[in-house]
Amino acid sequence: MYKYSDFDTEFVRERNSQFRAQVARRISGALSEDEFKPLRLMNGVYLQLHAYMLRVAIPYGTLNSDQMAMLAHIAERWDKGYGHFTTRQNIQFNWPNLSDIPDILDTLASEEMHAIQTSGNTIRNVTADHFAGAAADEVADPRPYAEWIRQWSTDHPEFQFLPRKFKIAVTGSDNDRAVIRAHDIGLQLVEQAGKLGMRVIIGGGLGRTPMIGKVLDDFVPIPDLLAYLESVVSVWNLIGRRDNKYKARIKITVHEHGLDDIRARVTERFNQLQHQYQDTALAQLDQIKSHFTPPQYRSGSVAGFDRDYRANPVFQSWVDTNTVAHKNPDYAIVTISLKAHGHTPGDATAAQMRVIADLAQTFAHDEIRISHEQNVILPHVHKSDLFALWSALKPAGLAIANIGLISDIIACPGMDYCALATARSIPVAQQIAQRFDALELERDIGPIKVKISGCINACGHHHVGHIGILGLDRAGVENYQITLGGDATQNARVGDRTGPGFSADAILPAIERIIDAYLALRIDRNEHFITTYQRVGLAPFQAALYPQERGAHAAE
């Protein structure tokens, strides 16, 4: 993975010293809160319901064991012994003091980590396919390009005070695991006549007005990429709305001006910027690529794995749900579930982080990923190591075999933490997970993506969940709306709203009715929830949710 050059190290050192001074100037009153707020946001510092929150960047979701161990140390020293992994592949600490944050940032810097531009009206963490470099269906590893874009966007002089946040995601595969169609810019690495380029998708986004991105350009050659991205953001910086924060994102700008108009503006801007970056940037890209070499794969028999797989049903169950095929047939991609039933989705204790760090070093070529689904991935594990890995994960509560199942829920922090939230999301996730675990139905139900957001900002990605749940405030009481049939893959789709929302007591029974309807409607176990939904549509599920009998209406 990428290692800092002296330039990167000095940049972070200087940035941290600037922020330390900004904190001091805020405390002394030299900076007003209005002036300080964007400065602390661009250094990842939020003020939430109960405390400050620090969002640490995990660039394109990639980290090594030393970095994971450092996050554990920070959790213990300056927080309450845990961290929360997010839907943008970052980690959040919920309880730091403002006065400690400069020290935390310096400590992060010692392991080549930072919190730069993880918030604010800036270009945020460039996310990437969490299976990058390991999946067989890749044209090429997208992460060197993500790192290249990260550098281009870091402290970009024009783009620190954008109309709103700007999010970029990159994938190297037709199978979109990075949700590129729900980003301001989504990039797919493609090959044309032997050359690599990017398909550029623009104007995707969730939130109050969810939209699926549109193709702005089918193929931008790599040498033109940075100038092209700069053209897009430059155009939006000038015409993106600043009068209404719900209409500021580029998806609204595209909607209001029309894609052709935006494309014409970008083309005109690109004509002015075309000669920027070019050879110098390409040399830097080559330098970056030299860090992203495949691991030193080891050879070895997988007979032991085959034997354990057949002999141990619990191990087999975990392999079936939590591993997928690696491009090297002797290896597997492992997902470590952070979705223990009844626990907070995406949370890991410091002890668990240390277990993951150790195991990554022992079994996984020291490479760790965080997925937007709030789980931890070890992308390179030799199959003969899987049994030992699983055995070591178990006592740490990290061997839950539920990846892709109904309890593998994405949930934002919601009103338990977030100042923007209108309802809690974590308790709903806990209830759903525990209920279907108790019913022992998870495997029978099969793959299904449940996503929960605690407000319309949709950080839980509910719009693109197979079942999406949105928590709102209705007359001073938590109320949950359901959407169905959303899709976060290359078949990206915004879910359909089912109808009136459900109270906190009624939401779990409502989800149960949806699942009962699915089990009754599906052709057989091989027809997964989303396929059944696509076949039968919303109506049968609405009928199940809102029974016609008088008095049985569950909606408040």
Place this chain on the structure above:
Amino acid sequence: MNILVTDQGFSPLTHAAYGVIKTFAADTDPATITAEVFTADLIRIEFASFADGRGFTLARLLRLRGFRGALHAYGHVISDQYAMARRSGFDAVEITDTLAARQPQQDWLARANWQAHDYQSRLGKSA
């Protein structure tokens, strides 16, 4: 605006020292800036709010289109934005006495090393 902020710090500002001066709001559509403007001695771009980053892009576009005169940012620009302003093509920032009282010269001089730690130039962004 009484004070001119440059890499050397504060100095008194007199607009009379410049010849032709053109002033634009940060939300000016660059397409409306005519060729005649490029002959000005000084272009000033107003930042009505420091949270509005349009002025930085406007400055960059003026430079890309070949403006070689003096380019100033003025209005609510804070010292923490000085490096951004210089890297975007501004030569200097004009501020009021009131702002200078809260953001003394040393806050601005702390950002005078704007050519260092510049990722974009390192990647080949040309002026």
Place this chain on the structure above:
Amino acid sequence: MSRKTIFKVITANHLTLGDVIYLDPWGAWVRDLRSAQVFDTAERAQSRLDLAHNQTDVAVGVYLADVHFIDGEIQPAHFREAFRATGPSNYHHGKQELAEHV
């Protein structure tokens, strides 16, 4: 069912610690909602609110929150304020954690 009368308290977050604070009758910032100064109306709270807004060295995000009385005790009138007054529901953290150590 009678509707409880709504009163106001002044609340904010502490600048450096980030936790929830309330303004008390002596103009000090306190951690316990039960010690907050209660106002009949927003208008009555205005001058204290202005004072609170100026305490930028201590308080961030000052605003008026709705409360009502239950059995003579100030209680939050909205669930968001209830969470601010106790802490999150998934861990025993925040004010509820500290309350044990009084």
